[in-house]
Amino acid sequence: MEIILELIIILGACFIGEILSAVLPFSFPSSIIAMILLFLLLLCGILKEKHLSHVGDFLLKNMSIFFLPAAVGILEHFSIIRQALIPFLLICAITLLLTFAATAYTVMGVRALQRHFSKGGKNRA
Amino acid sequence: MLNTLTSSPLFGILLTLGSFSVGVMVQKKLKTPLANPLIIAAALSIGLLQLFHIPLANYQTGSSYISLFLGPATAALALSIYRQYPVLKANLLPVIAGSAVGSAVSMGSVLFLCKLFRLEEIMAKSLLSKSVTTAIAIEVTQQQGGLAPITVAAVVITGVMGAVFSPLLIRLLRIKDPVAAGLAIGTSSHALGTTKALEIGQVEGAMSSIAIGTAGLVTVLFALFL
Numbered sequence: 297m298e299i300i301l302e303l304i305i306i307l308g309a310c311f312i313g314e315i316l317s318a319v320l321p322f323s324f325p326s327s328i329i330a331m332i333l334l335f336l337l338l339l340c341g342i343l344k345e346k347h348l349s350h351v352g353d354f355l356l357k358n359m360s361i362f363f364l365p366a367a368v369g370i371l372e373h374f375s376i377i378r379q380a381l382i383p384f385l386l387i388c389a390i391t392l393l394l395t396f397a398a399t400a401y402t403v404m405g406v407r408a409l410q411r412h413f414s415k416g417g418k419n420r421a
Numbered sequence: 422m423l424n425t426l427t428s429s430p431l432f433g434i435l436l437t438l439g440s441f442s443v444g445v446m447v448q449k450k451l452k453t454p455l456a457n458p459l460i461i462a463a464a465l466s467i468g469l470l471q472l473f474h475i476p477l478a479n480y481q482t483g484s485s486y487i488s489l490f491l492g493p494a495t496a497a498l499a500l501s502i503y504r505q506y507p508v509l510k511a512n513l514l515p516v517i518a519g520s521a522v523g524s525a526v527s528m529g530s531v532l533f534l535c536k537l538f539r540l541e542e543i544m545a546k547s548l549l550s551k552s553v554t555t556a557i558a559i560e561v562t563q564q565q566g567g568l569a570p571i572t573v574a575a576v577v578i579t580g581v582m583g584a585v586f587s588p589l590l591i592r593l594l595r596i597k598d599p600v601a602a603g604l605a606i607g608t609s610s611h612a613l614g615t616t617k618a619l620e621i622g623q624v625e626g627a628m629s630s631i632a633i634g635t636a637g638l639v640t641v642l643f644a645l646f647l
Contacts, residue, residue: 310492325560327495328641334499339506348500355494356501359612360459361441362491363555365433365484367463367577369570371470371477376544377571383538387548388579391530392609393590395552396583399523399632400596400605403515407598410514 302351305343309334427475433483440465454584454613459577495556502634508627509635515600516628520635523608527552528643547571549647550640551579554611557637561644576611583610584617591621599624607632 313330317323337343355362370377377384426432443465444458470480502509509516528549535545546567550558555576562572587606596602599622606614607629618629 306493306496310496313492313496322645323564324645325495325557325564325641327492327560328557328638330492330496331499331502332638334496335502338499338503345500345503348497351493352497352500355490355497359494359556361437361462362488362494363559363573364437364441364459364462364466365481365488366491366559366569367459367573368466368470368480368484369477370463370574371467371570373568373570376541376568377574380538380540380544383534383540384544384548384575385578387531387534387538388551388575389582390534391527391552392579392582392586394530395523395527395609396587396590396605397594398526399519399608400594400598400601402522403519403601403604404596404598406515406518407600 299350302348305348306330306334306351306355309337423473423475424479427473427479428482430483430486433480434486435483436466436469436480437462437484437487440469454581454617457577457581457613459573460581491556491559495560498554498556498634498637501630505627505631505634509631512600512628512631516604516631516635517639519601519604520608520632521639523605523632524552524636524639524643527609528640528647543567544571548575549644551575552609552611553637553640554633557641561641565644565647577613580610580613583614587614587617588621600628603628604632608636611636 309330310327312333313326313328316329317326334343334348338345440462441458444460444462447461448456448458466480469475470477531548531551532545535548546565547562547569548571549565549567550561550572553561553576555573558572558576559569562569583606587610590605591602596605602621603618603625606618606625611633615626615629615633619626
């Protein structure tokens with residue numbers, strides 16, 4: 297019964313997500329709407345973790361099985377990948393490096409500024 | 422005979438469950454990010470389908486029941502974001518700035534490199550979201566009109582590279598701040614990189630987990646303007 301109620305909450309949020317996604321004037325993924333909705337309901341305490349954690353944790357722990365069918369679908373697109381295999385791998389590697397460096401240096405910069413300003417505040421006080 | 426049997430939805434469902442279990446078992450034995458369960462399971466499924474000349478459509482009759490749960494699994498990410506909310510709140514500005522700049526650089530560099538290598542537009546659309554967690558990446562790809570299987574391949578390859586090379590990148594780029602290191606790992610290589618971040622340290626692991634959600638959301642928002 298517990299599991300069924302949890303399924304109703306999670307699938308219900310997804311269904312509301314689909315409705316909102318259809319109504320929105322721009323295209324926004326329905327499952328992301330469902331995610332935001334569930335997060336907000338948890339945050340304001342309408343939902344408690346225990347109301348969705350059995351099914352939720354099952355889904356989170358085994359997440360990658362749900363992409364397996366899509367991964368196998370690569371069979372259909374093998375020719376596109378094969379003719380662009382080297383650029384494909386290069387893009388994965390170069391983008392990883394750039395994203396990593398950009399994120400790390402941004403965070404270090406922001407934290408240095410935060411330290412600077414909090415120190416300045418203390419001095420004034 | 423084989424065709425009739427494999428066109429039952431149970432065939433695709435069992436092949437998915439079975440090959441995934443093998444993937445997880447191999448990962449547990451080898452304990453390296455290179456032995457990714459998804460890669461092993463996909464290779465195994467593809468191998469079996471090819472070997473017995475089973476049409477992909479037969480497999481998909483069953484496997485579509487499993488991919489149906491991709492949406493609910495994405496929605497369940499709310500639970501993990503909620504659990505990290507205290508850490509998120511305490512580091513709000515660095516987290517948001519880091520994942521916003523990181524995701525923008527990721528998407529920008531994909532678009533630039535696809536132009537540079539003169540790849541077809543469909544590749545750019547499929548690779549755009551490759552730094553974020555697979556569930557969200559697939560959503561972005563579908564919204565952009567790209568090919569989900571290419572996205573999955575790119576996301577997993579990026580994630581494995583992230584898990585393998587993160588410690589090296591931290592040293593090369595001289596990142597001394599564990600918050601910066603964790604956010605960089607999560608923003609660039611999502612959940613797969615996070616497994617490595619958790620090994621490096623507690624702060625790195627927590628920050629990396631948070632970045633999975635925030636980088637994913639920011640990427641969805643940026644994609645709206647493309």
